Amino acid sequence: MPITKKKKKKLAIGDDEVIVLDNVCKSYETGAPALNGVSLRIKRGEFVFIIGGSGSGKSTLIKLLLRELIPTSGAINVLGYDLTRIRHGKIPQFRRKLGIVFQDFRLLPDRNVYENVAFAQRIVQRPRREIRKNVPAILSQVGLAGKYKSKIKRLSGGEQQRVAIARALINRPDILLADEPTGNLDPKNSEEIMALLEKVNEGGTTVIVVTHNGEIVNKMKKRVVALNKGVIISDEEEGEYVNAD
Amino acid sequence: MRISTFFYTLQQGVRNIFRNKLFSLASIATITSCLFLFGMFYAIVVNLQHIVKTAEEGVSVTVFYNEGTTQERIDEIGEQIAKRTEVSEIKFVSAEEAWDEFKQDYLGEEYADGFTENPLANSMHHEIYLSDVSLQNELVVYIQSIPEVRKINRSEITASTLTGVNSLIAYISVGIIAVLFAVSIFLISNTVTIGISVRKDEIEIMKYIGATDFFVRCPYVIEGILIGAIGAAIPLVIIYFIYNTAITYITGRFSVLSELLQFLPVQTIYQNLVPITFAVGIGIGFLGSFVTVRRHLRV
Ligand SMILES: Nc1ncnc2c1ncn2[C@@H]1O[C@H](COP(=O)(O)OP(=O)(O)O)[C@@H](O)[C@H]1O
Ligand SMILES: [Mg+2]
Numbered sequence: 001m002p003i004t005k006k007k008k009k010k011l012a013i014g015d016d017e018v019i020v021l022d023n024v025c026k027s028y029e030t031g032a033p034a035l036n037g038v039s040l041r042i043k044r045g046e047f048v049f050i051i052g053g054s055g056s057g058k059s060t061l062i063k064l065l066l067r068e069l070i071p072t073s074g075a076i077n078v079l080g081y082d083l084t085r086i087r088h089g090k091i092p093q094f095r096r097k098l099g100i101v102f103q104d105f106r107l108l109p110d111r112n113v114y115e116n117v118a119f120a121q122r123i124v125q126r127p128r129r130e131i132r133k134n135v136p137a138i139l140s141q142v143g144l145a146g147k148y149k150s151k152i153k154r155l156s157g158g159e160q161q162r163v164a165i166a167r168a169l170i171n172r173p174d175i176l177l178a179d180e181p182t183g184n185l186d187p188k189n190s191e192e193i194m195a196l197l198e199k200v201n202e203g204g205t206t207v208i209v210v211t212h213n214g215e216i217v218n219k220m221k222k223r224v225v226a227l228n229k230g231v232i233i234s235d236e237e238e239g240e241y242v243n244a245d
Numbered sequence: 246m247r248i249s250t251f252f253y254t255l256q257q258g259v260r261n262i263f264r265n266k267l268f269s270l271a272s273i274a275t276i277t278s279c280l281f282l283f284g285m286f287y288a289i290v291v292n293l294q295h296i297v298k299t300a301e302e303g304v305s306v307t308v309f310y311n312e313g314t315t316q317e318r319i320d321e322i323g324e325q326i327a328k329r330t331e332v333s334e335i336k337f338v339s340a341e342e343a344w345d346e347f348k349q350d351y352l353g354e355e356y357a358d359g360f361t362e363n364p365l366a367n368s369m370h371h372e373i374y375l376s377d378v379s380l381q382n383e384l385v386v387y388i389q390s391i392p393e394v395r396k397i398n399r400s401e402i403t404a405s406t407l408t409g410v411n412s413l414i415a416y417i418s419v420g421i422i423a424v425l426f427a428v429s430i431f432l433i434s435n436t437v438t439i440g441i442s443v444r445k446d447e448i449e450i451m452k453y454i455g456a457t458d459f460f461v462r463c464p465y466v467i468e469g470i471l472i473g474a475i476g477a478a479i480p481l482v483i484i485y486f487i488y489n490t491a492i493t494y495i496t497g498r499f500s501v502l503s504e505l506l507q508f509l510p511v512q513t514i515y516q517n518l519v520p521i522t523f524a525v526g527i528g529i530g531f532l533g534s535f536v537t538v539r540r541h542l543r544v
Contacts, residue, residue, distance in 0.1 A: 095455035123456040
Protein backbone atom coordinates (compact mmCIF):
# COMPACT_ATOMS: atom_id res chain seq x y z
CA MET A 1 0.00 0.00 0.00
CA PRO A 2 1.31 3.44 -0.92
CA ILE A 3 -0.11 5.18 2.15
CA THR A 4 2.31 4.71 5.00
CA LYS A 5 0.53 5.53 8.20
CA LYS A 6 3.05 6.85 10.66
CA LYS A 7 2.19 4.60 13.54
CA LYS A 8 3.70 5.15 16.95
CA LYS A 9 6.08 2.43 17.93
CA LYS A 10 4.31 0.29 20.51
CA LEU A 11 5.99 0.62 23.86
CA ALA A 12 7.23 -2.73 25.16
CA ILE A 13 6.23 -3.19 28.79
CA GLY A 14 7.42 -6.07 30.92
CA ASP A 15 4.89 -7.94 33.07
CA ASP A 16 6.39 -6.66 36.28
CA GLU A 17 6.96 -3.09 35.13
CA VAL A 18 4.64 -0.42 36.54
CA ILE A 19 6.36 2.64 35.10
CA VAL A 20 7.95 2.89 31.68
CA LEU A 21 9.28 6.11 30.18
CA ASP A 22 10.70 6.04 26.70
CA ASN A 23 12.74 8.97 25.46
CA VAL A 24 10.55 11.50 27.22
CA CYS A 25 11.05 15.21 26.64
CA LYS A 26 9.16 17.98 28.34
CA SER A 27 9.59 21.64 27.48
CA TYR A 28 7.72 24.50 29.09
CA GLU A 29 6.83 27.53 27.06
CA THR A 30 10.05 29.22 28.08
CA GLY A 31 13.56 28.04 28.79
CA ALA A 32 15.51 24.90 28.07
CA PRO A 33 13.68 21.55 28.15
CA ALA A 34 12.95 20.47 31.75
CA LEU A 35 13.38 16.83 30.73
CA ASN A 36 15.39 15.81 27.72
CA GLY A 37 15.28 12.22 26.50
CA VAL A 38 14.49 10.44 29.74
CA SER A 39 14.05 6.66 29.58
CA LEU A 40 13.29 4.81 32.77
CA ARG A 41 11.75 1.49 33.82
CA ILE A 42 10.51 0.74 37.30
CA LYS A 43 9.28 -2.63 38.48
CA ARG A 44 6.44 -3.40 40.84
CA GLY A 45 7.59 -3.24 44.46
CA GLU A 46 10.70 -1.16 43.85
CA PHE A 47 11.85 1.68 46.06
CA VAL A 48 13.45 4.42 43.94
CA PHE A 49 15.05 7.71 44.95
CA ILE A 50 15.12 10.49 42.39
CA ILE A 51 17.88 12.97 43.15
CA GLY A 52 19.31 16.02 41.42
CA GLY A 53 19.94 19.70 41.93
CA SER A 54 17.15 22.18 41.99
CA GLY A 55 15.78 22.77 38.52
CA SER A 56 17.05 19.42 37.26
CA GLY A 57 13.53 18.25 36.36
CA LYS A 58 12.56 16.04 39.32
CA SER A 59 9.17 17.63 39.93
CA THR A 60 8.48 17.69 36.21
CA LEU A 61 9.08 13.94 36.16
CA ILE A 62 6.64 13.38 39.04
CA LYS A 63 4.02 15.60 37.37
CA LEU A 64 4.34 13.59 34.17
CA LEU A 65 3.85 10.37 36.13
CA LEU A 66 0.59 11.57 37.63
CA ARG A 67 -0.58 12.99 34.34
CA GLU A 68 -0.63 16.59 35.53
CA LEU A 69 1.59 17.28 32.54
CA ILE A 70 1.77 15.71 29.10
CA PRO A 71 5.21 15.05 27.58
CA THR A 72 6.26 17.14 24.61
CA SER A 73 7.52 13.94 23.00
CA GLY A 74 8.18 10.36 23.97
CA ALA A 75 5.97 7.75 25.62
CA ILE A 76 4.89 7.17 29.21
CA ASN A 77 3.08 4.16 30.50
CA VAL A 78 2.05 3.90 34.13
CA LEU A 79 0.19 0.85 35.44
CA GLY A 80 -0.82 -0.02 31.90
CA TYR A 81 -2.26 3.46 31.16
CA ASP A 82 -0.79 5.16 28.12
CA LEU A 83 -0.50 8.64 29.61
CA THR A 84 0.00 10.38 26.29
CA ARG A 85 -3.41 9.23 25.13
CA ILE A 86 -5.55 8.74 28.22
CA ARG A 87 -8.97 10.45 28.00
CA HIS A 88 -9.80 13.22 30.47
CA GLY A 89 -12.64 11.16 31.92
CA LYS A 90 -10.32 8.26 32.68
CA ILE A 91 -7.79 10.30 34.65
CA PRO A 92 -9.59 10.03 38.03
CA GLN A 93 -9.69 6.25 37.73
CA PHE A 94 -5.96 6.24 36.97
CA ARG A 95 -5.05 8.57 39.83
CA ARG A 96 -6.89 6.45 42.36
CA LYS A 97 -4.17 3.86 41.82
CA LEU A 98 -1.54 6.38 42.88
CA GLY A 99 -0.77 7.89 46.23
CA ILE A 100 0.77 11.34 46.10
CA VAL A 101 2.73 13.17 48.79
CA PHE A 102 4.12 16.70 48.46
CA GLN A 103 6.73 18.73 50.25
CA ASP A 104 4.07 21.21 51.38
CA PHE A 105 1.64 18.47 52.53
CA ARG A 106 -1.38 19.91 50.64
CA LEU A 107 -3.91 19.14 53.32
CA LEU A 108 -7.31 20.81 53.59
CA PRO A 109 -6.63 23.26 56.42
CA ASP A 110 -10.27 23.76 57.34
CA ARG A 111 -10.90 20.08 58.07
CA ASN A 112 -9.56 17.91 60.86
CA VAL A 113 -7.22 14.94 60.53
CA TYR A 114 -10.00 12.38 60.24
CA GLU A 115 -11.79 14.35 57.50
CA ASN A 116 -8.60 14.85 55.51
CA VAL A 117 -7.94 11.14 55.38
CA ALA A 118 -11.58 10.11 54.97
CA PHE A 119 -11.79 12.54 52.06
CA ALA A 120 -9.78 10.19 49.84
CA GLN A 121 -12.27 7.41 50.55
CA ARG A 122 -15.31 9.64 50.01
CA ILE A 123 -13.96 10.42 46.57
CA VAL A 124 -13.92 6.77 45.63
CA GLN A 125 -17.36 6.37 47.22
CA ARG A 126 -16.51 3.91 49.95
CA PRO A 127 -19.47 3.19 52.21
CA ARG A 128 -19.45 5.15 55.44
CA ARG A 129 -19.16 2.01 57.56
CA GLU A 130 -15.92 1.09 55.84
CA ILE A 131 -14.52 4.61 56.12
CA ARG A 132 -15.10 4.55 59.88
CA LYS A 133 -13.04 1.40 60.08
CA ASN A 134 -10.29 2.26 57.59
CA VAL A 135 -9.37 5.78 58.75
CA PRO A 136 -8.41 4.87 62.34
CA ALA A 137 -6.53 1.85 61.05
CA ILE A 138 -4.40 3.86 58.64
CA LEU A 139 -3.89 6.65 61.18
CA SER A 140 -2.45 4.22 63.70
CA GLN A 141 -0.25 2.83 60.96
CA VAL A 142 1.35 6.27 60.49
CA GLY A 143 1.51 6.86 64.25
CA LEU A 144 -1.32 9.35 64.60
CA ALA A 145 -3.94 7.19 66.28
CA GLY A 146 -4.75 9.71 68.98
CA LYS A 147 -4.87 12.81 66.79
CA TYR A 148 -7.78 12.10 64.50
CA LYS A 149 -9.79 15.04 65.86
CA SER A 150 -6.98 17.60 65.68
CA LYS A 151 -7.08 20.62 63.47
CA ILE A 152 -4.43 20.55 60.75
CA LYS A 153 -2.97 23.89 61.86
CA ARG A 154 -2.29 22.50 65.34
CA LEU A 155 -0.05 19.72 64.01
CA SER A 156 3.73 19.83 63.59
CA GLY A 157 5.21 19.51 60.11
CA GLY A 158 6.08 15.87 60.71
CA GLU A 159 2.54 15.13 61.83
CA GLN A 160 1.05 16.91 58.85
CA GLN A 161 3.19 14.85 56.51
CA ARG A 162 1.98 11.68 58.24
CA VAL A 163 -1.61 12.77 57.62
CA ALA A 164 -0.74 13.31 53.96
CA ILE A 165 0.83 9.87 53.78
CA ALA A 166 -2.20 8.31 55.46
CA ARG A 167 -4.40 10.01 52.88
CA ALA A 168 -2.17 8.75 50.07
CA LEU A 169 -2.22 5.20 51.42
CA ILE A 170 -5.83 4.70 52.45
CA ASN A 171 -7.00 3.66 49.01
CA ARG A 172 -4.18 1.10 48.81
CA PRO A 173 -2.35 2.61 45.84
CA ASP A 174 -0.07 0.60 43.57
CA ILE A 175 2.45 3.41 43.47
CA LEU A 176 3.34 6.05 46.03
CA LEU A 177 4.87 9.20 44.55
CA ALA A 178 6.54 11.58 46.99
CA ASP A 179 8.05 14.88 45.85
CA GLU A 180 10.54 16.00 48.52
CA PRO A 181 8.38 14.68 51.38
CA THR A 182 10.98 15.64 53.97
CA GLY A 183 11.92 18.97 52.43
CA ASN A 184 10.19 20.92 55.20
CA LEU A 185 11.07 18.62 58.08
CA ASP A 186 13.85 18.42 60.67
CA PRO A 187 16.32 15.47 60.53
CA LYS A 188 14.51 13.41 63.16
CA ASN A 189 11.12 13.75 61.45
CA SER A 190 12.71 13.20 58.05
CA GLU A 191 14.13 9.91 59.19
CA GLU A 192 10.81 8.80 60.64
CA ILE A 193 8.94 9.69 57.46
CA MET A 194 11.49 7.79 55.34
CA ALA A 195 11.18 4.79 57.64
CA LEU A 196 7.44 4.97 57.18
CA LEU A 197 7.82 5.02 53.39
CA GLU A 198 10.13 2.04 53.60
CA LYS A 199 7.51 0.18 55.62
CA VAL A 200 4.92 1.01 52.98
CA ASN A 201 7.28 -0.36 50.34
CA GLU A 202 7.74 -3.56 52.32
CA GLY A 203 3.98 -3.98 52.11
CA GLY A 204 4.37 -4.30 48.34
CA THR A 205 3.70 -0.73 47.17
CA THR A 206 6.07 0.74 44.61
CA VAL A 207 7.57 3.88 46.16
CA ILE A 208 9.23 6.75 44.31
CA VAL A 209 10.78 9.48 46.41
CA VAL A 210 12.30 12.72 45.21
CA THR A 211 14.74 13.96 47.82
CA HIS A 212 17.66 16.20 48.66
CA ASN A 213 18.50 14.28 51.78
CA GLY A 214 21.86 12.66 50.94
CA GLU A 215 22.40 11.17 54.36
CA ILE A 216 19.20 9.17 54.23
CA VAL A 217 19.76 8.10 50.63
CA ASN A 218 23.20 6.76 51.48
CA LYS A 219 21.90 4.94 54.53
CA MET A 220 18.91 3.27 52.89
CA LYS A 221 20.77 1.58 50.01
CA LYS A 222 17.98 1.80 47.45
CA ARG A 223 17.93 2.38 43.73
CA VAL A 224 18.99 5.96 42.98
CA VAL A 225 18.20 7.80 39.75
CA ALA A 226 20.15 11.04 39.37
CA LEU A 227 18.98 13.84 37.11
CA ASN A 228 20.97 16.77 35.87
CA LYS A 229 19.54 19.42 33.55
CA GLY A 230 16.74 17.12 32.48
CA VAL A 231 18.96 14.14 31.71
CA ILE A 232 19.50 10.95 33.72
CA ILE A 233 23.19 10.94 34.58
CA SER A 234 23.21 7.80 36.68
CA ASP A 235 20.82 5.03 37.71
CA GLU A 236 22.16 2.50 40.21
CA GLU A 237 20.84 -0.18 42.51
CA GLU A 238 21.97 0.59 46.06
CA GLY A 239 23.15 3.95 44.76
CA GLU A 240 24.88 6.78 46.54
CA TYR A 241 23.82 10.38 46.78
CA VAL A 242 25.73 12.43 44.26
CA ASN A 243 25.88 16.11 45.02
CA ALA A 244 24.85 17.86 41.89
CA ASP A 245 24.05 21.25 43.44
CA MET B 246 -24.26 7.73 43.31
CA ARG B 247 -24.40 6.24 46.78
CA ILE B 248 -26.91 7.69 49.23
CA SER B 249 -24.09 8.42 51.65
CA THR B 250 -22.13 10.19 48.90
CA PHE B 251 -25.20 12.25 48.09
CA PHE B 252 -25.60 13.38 51.69
CA TYR B 253 -21.88 13.99 52.01
CA THR B 254 -22.00 16.20 48.94
CA LEU B 255 -25.01 18.08 50.28
CA GLN B 256 -23.37 18.52 53.65
CA GLN B 257 -20.15 19.75 52.07
CA GLY B 258 -22.12 22.24 50.00
CA VAL B 259 -23.66 23.70 53.16
CA ARG B 260 -20.36 23.63 55.03
CA ASN B 261 -18.55 25.37 52.19
CA ILE B 262 -20.69 28.42 52.88
CA PHE B 263 -19.33 28.60 56.42
CA ARG B 264 -15.79 27.60 55.50
CA ASN B 265 -15.28 30.74 53.44
CA LYS B 266 -17.48 33.12 55.36
CA LEU B 267 -16.07 36.23 53.76
CA PHE B 268 -16.47 34.89 50.25
CA SER B 269 -20.00 33.69 50.99
CA LEU B 270 -20.92 37.06 52.46
CA ALA B 271 -19.51 38.88 49.45
CA SER B 272 -21.43 36.65 47.06
CA ILE B 273 -24.68 36.94 49.00
CA ALA B 274 -24.26 40.71 49.25
CA THR B 275 -23.66 40.96 45.50
CA ILE B 276 -26.68 38.93 44.55
CA THR B 277 -28.79 40.64 47.20
CA SER B 278 -27.96 44.12 45.98
CA CYS B 279 -28.57 43.27 42.34
CA LEU B 280 -31.87 41.60 43.07
CA PHE B 281 -32.88 44.36 45.47
CA LEU B 282 -32.40 46.97 42.76
CA PHE B 283 -34.20 44.78 40.29
CA GLY B 284 -37.11 44.15 42.70
CA MET B 285 -37.55 47.82 43.59
CA PHE B 286 -37.44 48.75 39.96
CA TYR B 287 -39.89 46.02 39.08
CA ALA B 288 -42.34 47.14 41.77
CA ILE B 289 -42.17 50.74 40.57
CA VAL B 290 -42.61 49.89 36.90
CA VAL B 291 -45.49 47.51 37.51
CA ASN B 292 -47.24 50.16 39.58
CA LEU B 293 -46.63 52.87 37.01
CA GLN B 294 -48.05 50.64 34.33
CA HIS B 295 -51.01 49.89 36.52
CA ILE B 296 -51.63 53.58 37.17
CA VAL B 297 -51.34 54.42 33.48
CA LYS B 298 -53.63 51.56 32.57
CA THR B 299 -56.25 52.62 35.11
CA ALA B 300 -56.05 56.15 33.77
CA GLU B 301 -56.29 54.92 30.20
CA GLU B 302 -59.37 52.94 30.95
CA GLY B 303 -60.95 56.21 32.08
CA VAL B 304 -60.10 58.06 28.88
CA SER B 305 -63.22 58.47 26.81
CA VAL B 306 -64.53 60.43 23.87
CA THR B 307 -68.03 61.80 24.19
CA VAL B 308 -70.05 62.43 21.01
CA PHE B 309 -73.10 64.75 20.97
CA TYR B 310 -75.59 64.91 18.08
CA ASN B 311 -77.46 67.66 16.25
CA GLU B 312 -80.95 68.50 17.43
CA GLY B 313 -83.56 66.43 15.62
CA THR B 314 -81.31 63.50 14.72
CA THR B 315 -83.47 60.40 14.88
CA GLN B 316 -82.78 57.63 17.36
CA GLU B 317 -82.37 55.16 14.45
CA ARG B 318 -79.68 57.30 12.84
CA ILE B 319 -77.88 57.67 16.18
CA ASP B 320 -77.97 53.90 16.73
CA GLU B 321 -76.62 53.40 13.20
CA ILE B 322 -73.72 55.78 13.83
CA GLY B 323 -73.05 54.03 17.15
CA GLU B 324 -72.77 50.67 15.39
CA GLN B 325 -70.36 52.10 12.83
CA ILE B 326 -68.15 53.56 15.53
CA ALA B 327 -68.24 50.32 17.49
CA LYS B 328 -66.77 48.47 14.49
CA ARG B 329 -63.56 50.50 14.59
CA THR B 330 -60.51 48.78 16.07
CA GLU B 331 -59.48 51.62 18.37
CA VAL B 332 -62.83 51.33 20.19
CA SER B 333 -63.00 48.95 23.11
CA GLU B 334 -66.44 49.91 24.40
CA ILE B 335 -69.24 52.24 23.36
CA LYS B 336 -72.16 53.27 25.52
CA PHE B 337 -75.27 55.23 24.58
CA VAL B 338 -76.63 57.67 27.14
CA SER B 339 -80.12 59.02 26.45
CA ALA B 340 -81.20 62.53 27.45
CA GLU B 341 -83.23 61.08 30.37
CA GLU B 342 -80.30 59.08 31.66
CA ALA B 343 -78.06 62.13 31.36
CA TRP B 344 -80.53 64.20 33.38
CA ASP B 345 -80.92 61.45 36.01
CA GLU B 346 -77.19 61.25 36.39
CA PHE B 347 -76.86 65.02 36.64
CA LYS B 348 -79.62 65.18 39.27
CA GLN B 349 -77.93 62.51 41.31
CA ASP B 350 -74.46 63.99 41.04
CA TYR B 351 -75.19 67.70 41.40
CA LEU B 352 -78.74 68.32 42.70
CA GLY B 353 -80.82 66.96 45.53
CA GLU B 354 -83.89 64.89 44.48
CA GLU B 355 -86.40 67.44 45.91
CA TYR B 356 -84.68 70.38 44.24
CA ALA B 357 -84.73 68.64 40.86
CA ASP B 358 -88.49 68.11 41.20
CA GLY B 359 -88.86 71.78 40.30
CA PHE B 360 -88.05 70.97 36.68
CA THR B 361 -91.07 69.79 34.66
CA GLU B 362 -89.17 69.38 31.44
CA ASN B 363 -85.78 67.77 30.88
CA PRO B 364 -83.39 70.72 30.70
CA LEU B 365 -80.87 68.45 28.98
CA ALA B 366 -83.29 67.42 26.20
CA ASN B 367 -80.52 67.67 23.66
CA SER B 368 -77.87 65.80 25.62
CA MET B 369 -78.14 62.25 24.30
CA HIS B 370 -74.62 61.07 23.52
CA HIS B 371 -72.22 58.17 23.00
CA GLU B 372 -69.42 57.51 25.46
CA ILE B 373 -66.55 55.78 23.72
CA TYR B 374 -63.74 53.98 25.53
CA LEU B 375 -60.54 53.29 23.67
CA SER B 376 -58.50 50.14 23.29
CA ASP B 377 -55.39 52.25 22.84
CA VAL B 378 -55.29 55.87 23.91
CA SER B 379 -52.72 56.80 21.30
CA LEU B 380 -55.34 56.19 18.61
CA GLN B 381 -57.73 58.81 19.99
CA ASN B 382 -56.87 61.34 17.27
CA GLU B 383 -57.71 59.00 14.42
CA LEU B 384 -61.04 58.20 15.98
CA VAL B 385 -61.85 61.86 16.52
CA VAL B 386 -61.01 62.70 12.90
CA TYR B 387 -63.33 59.93 11.75
CA ILE B 388 -66.20 61.01 14.00
CA GLN B 389 -65.84 64.62 12.94
CA SER B 390 -66.55 63.51 9.39
CA ILE B 391 -70.04 62.35 10.37
CA PRO B 392 -72.48 65.21 9.55
CA GLU B 393 -74.94 64.57 12.38
CA VAL B 394 -72.24 65.05 15.00
CA ARG B 395 -72.59 68.37 16.84
CA LYS B 396 -69.76 68.21 19.32
CA ILE B 397 -66.96 65.95 20.47
CA ASN B 398 -65.56 66.07 24.00
CA ARG B 399 -62.20 64.53 24.15
CA SER B 400 -59.55 64.23 26.83
CA GLU B 401 -56.73 65.62 24.71
CA ILE B 402 -54.14 66.17 27.39
CA THR B 403 -54.67 62.92 29.16
CA ALA B 404 -54.35 60.87 26.03
CA SER B 405 -51.10 62.37 24.80
CA THR B 406 -49.61 62.47 28.28
CA LEU B 407 -50.38 58.82 28.85
CA THR B 408 -48.86 57.83 25.55
CA GLY B 409 -45.77 59.77 26.55
CA VAL B 410 -45.61 58.22 30.01
CA ASN B 411 -45.97 54.78 28.50
CA SER B 412 -43.04 55.13 26.15
CA LEU B 413 -41.02 56.84 28.89
CA ILE B 414 -41.57 53.80 31.11
CA ALA B 415 -40.46 51.55 28.27
CA TYR B 416 -37.24 53.53 27.70
CA ILE B 417 -36.40 53.76 31.39
CA SER B 418 -37.06 50.03 31.81
CA VAL B 419 -34.69 49.11 29.05
CA GLY B 420 -32.07 51.55 30.34
CA ILE B 421 -32.21 50.45 33.96
CA ILE B 422 -32.27 46.77 33.09
CA ALA B 423 -29.19 47.27 30.91
CA VAL B 424 -27.37 49.08 33.74
CA LEU B 425 -28.40 46.45 36.30
CA PHE B 426 -27.26 43.71 33.98
CA ALA B 427 -23.85 45.30 33.47
CA VAL B 428 -23.42 45.91 37.20
CA SER B 429 -24.38 42.33 38.07
CA ILE B 430 -22.02 40.86 35.52
CA PHE B 431 -19.19 43.01 36.83
CA LEU B 432 -19.84 42.23 40.50
CA ILE B 433 -20.41 38.54 39.91
CA SER B 434 -17.31 38.07 37.80
CA ASN B 435 -15.38 39.76 40.59
CA THR B 436 -16.78 37.47 43.24
CA VAL B 437 -16.16 34.49 41.03
CA THR B 438 -12.53 35.52 40.66
CA ILE B 439 -12.18 35.71 44.44
CA GLY B 440 -13.85 32.31 44.59
CA ILE B 441 -11.32 30.84 42.22
CA SER B 442 -8.36 31.88 44.33
CA VAL B 443 -10.05 30.51 47.45
CA ARG B 444 -10.82 27.18 45.81
CA LYS B 445 -7.79 26.62 43.64
CA ASP B 446 -5.79 24.52 46.12
CA GLU B 447 -8.75 22.53 47.28
CA ILE B 448 -9.82 21.57 43.77
CA GLU B 449 -6.25 20.67 42.89
CA ILE B 450 -5.99 18.35 45.88
CA MET B 451 -9.28 16.69 45.02
CA LYS B 452 -8.15 16.10 41.48
CA TYR B 453 -4.80 14.65 42.63
CA ILE B 454 -6.58 12.13 44.78
CA GLY B 455 -8.68 11.06 41.82
CA ALA B 456 -11.98 12.86 42.26
CA THR B 457 -14.16 12.96 39.16
CA ASP B 458 -15.17 16.34 37.78
CA PHE B 459 -18.70 15.63 38.91
CA PHE B 460 -17.66 14.92 42.49
CA VAL B 461 -15.50 18.04 42.62
CA ARG B 462 -18.17 20.23 41.18
CA CYS B 463 -21.21 19.06 43.12
CA PRO B 464 -20.59 20.66 46.53
CA TYR B 465 -19.67 23.98 44.90
CA VAL B 466 -22.76 23.97 42.75
CA ILE B 467 -24.93 23.22 45.78
CA GLU B 468 -23.15 26.00 47.63
CA GLY B 469 -23.79 28.35 44.72
CA ILE B 470 -27.46 27.47 44.57
CA LEU B 471 -27.85 28.03 48.32
CA ILE B 472 -26.03 31.36 48.18
CA GLY B 473 -28.23 32.37 45.25
CA ALA B 474 -31.38 31.39 47.14
CA ILE B 475 -30.30 33.36 50.21
CA GLY B 476 -29.36 36.29 47.98
CA ALA B 477 -32.88 36.16 46.53
CA ALA B 478 -34.75 35.76 49.83
CA ILE B 479 -33.12 38.73 51.58
CA PRO B 480 -34.13 41.44 49.06
CA LEU B 481 -37.63 39.99 48.84
CA VAL B 482 -38.10 40.37 52.58
CA ILE B 483 -36.65 43.89 52.55
CA ILE B 484 -38.73 45.00 49.58
CA TYR B 485 -41.86 43.59 51.23
CA PHE B 486 -41.47 45.96 54.16
CA ILE B 487 -40.29 48.93 52.15
CA TYR B 488 -43.15 48.52 49.72
CA ASN B 489 -45.86 48.38 52.34
CA THR B 490 -44.37 51.28 54.26
CA ALA B 491 -44.05 53.36 51.10
CA ILE B 492 -47.63 52.73 50.02
CA THR B 493 -49.02 53.58 53.43
CA TYR B 494 -46.94 56.76 53.48
CA ILE B 495 -47.80 57.94 49.97
CA THR B 496 -51.51 57.25 50.19
CA GLY B 497 -51.62 58.91 53.62
CA ARG B 498 -49.57 61.93 52.62
CA PHE B 499 -51.13 62.55 49.24
CA SER B 500 -54.70 61.48 49.92
CA VAL B 501 -55.82 63.97 47.25
CA LEU B 502 -54.25 61.75 44.66
CA SER B 503 -55.57 58.50 46.04
CA GLU B 504 -58.14 58.43 43.22
CA LEU B 505 -55.38 58.58 40.63
CA LEU B 506 -52.68 56.59 42.40
CA GLN B 507 -54.06 53.10 42.55
CA PHE B 508 -51.21 51.00 43.99
CA LEU B 509 -51.13 47.28 43.54
CA PRO B 510 -51.11 45.20 46.71
CA VAL B 511 -47.75 43.60 47.50
CA GLN B 512 -49.26 40.14 46.95
CA THR B 513 -49.97 40.95 43.30
CA ILE B 514 -46.41 42.22 42.78
CA TYR B 515 -44.93 39.18 44.50
CA GLN B 516 -46.85 36.70 42.38
CA ASN B 517 -44.32 37.33 39.63
CA LEU B 518 -41.46 38.89 41.56
CA VAL B 519 -40.87 35.92 43.88
CA PRO B 520 -40.39 33.30 41.16
CA ILE B 521 -38.38 35.68 38.96
CA THR B 522 -36.08 36.71 41.81
CA PHE B 523 -35.47 33.15 42.96
CA ALA B 524 -34.90 31.96 39.40
CA VAL B 525 -32.37 34.73 38.75
CA GLY B 526 -30.66 34.32 42.16
CA ILE B 527 -30.34 30.57 41.92
CA GLY B 528 -29.37 30.84 38.27
CA ILE B 529 -26.57 33.28 39.08
CA GLY B 530 -25.38 31.11 41.97
CA PHE B 531 -25.43 27.99 39.86
CA LEU B 532 -23.65 29.52 36.88
CA GLY B 533 -21.13 31.36 39.04
CA SER B 534 -19.99 28.24 40.87
CA PHE B 535 -20.18 26.07 37.77
CA VAL B 536 -17.91 28.39 35.81
CA THR B 537 -15.53 28.92 38.74
CA VAL B 538 -14.94 25.22 39.21
CA ARG B 539 -14.82 24.48 35.51
CA ARG B 540 -11.70 26.62 35.09
CA HIS B 541 -9.87 24.40 37.55
CA LEU B 542 -10.98 20.97 36.46
CA ARG B 543 -8.33 20.77 33.77
CA VAL B 544 -5.68 19.66 36.27
N1 LIG C 1 5.39 25.78 35.02
C1 LIG C 1 6.62 26.00 34.53
N2 LIG C 1 6.79 26.89 33.53
C2 LIG C 1 8.01 27.11 33.01
N3 LIG C 1 9.12 26.52 33.44
C3 LIG C 1 9.03 25.63 34.45
C4 LIG C 1 7.77 25.34 35.05
N4 LIG C 1 7.97 24.42 36.02
C5 LIG C 1 9.30 24.16 36.03
N5 LIG C 1 9.93 24.88 35.10
C6 LIG C 1 11.37 24.83 34.79
O1 LIG C 1 11.72 23.52 34.45
C7 LIG C 1 12.94 23.13 35.03
C8 LIG C 1 12.72 21.92 35.92
O2 LIG C 1 11.90 22.26 37.03
P1 LIG C 1 11.47 21.21 38.12
O3 LIG C 1 11.01 19.99 37.46
O4 LIG C 1 10.55 21.87 39.05
O5 LIG C 1 12.84 20.95 38.85
P2 LIG C 1 13.16 20.33 40.28
O6 LIG C 1 11.90 19.79 40.85
O7 LIG C 1 14.19 19.31 40.02
O8 LIG C 1 13.70 21.45 41.09
C9 LIG C 1 13.44 24.34 35.78
O9 LIG C 1 14.36 25.03 34.98
C10 LIG C 1 12.21 25.17 35.99
O10 LIG C 1 12.54 26.54 36.01
MG1 LIG D 1 10.88 20.21 42.66
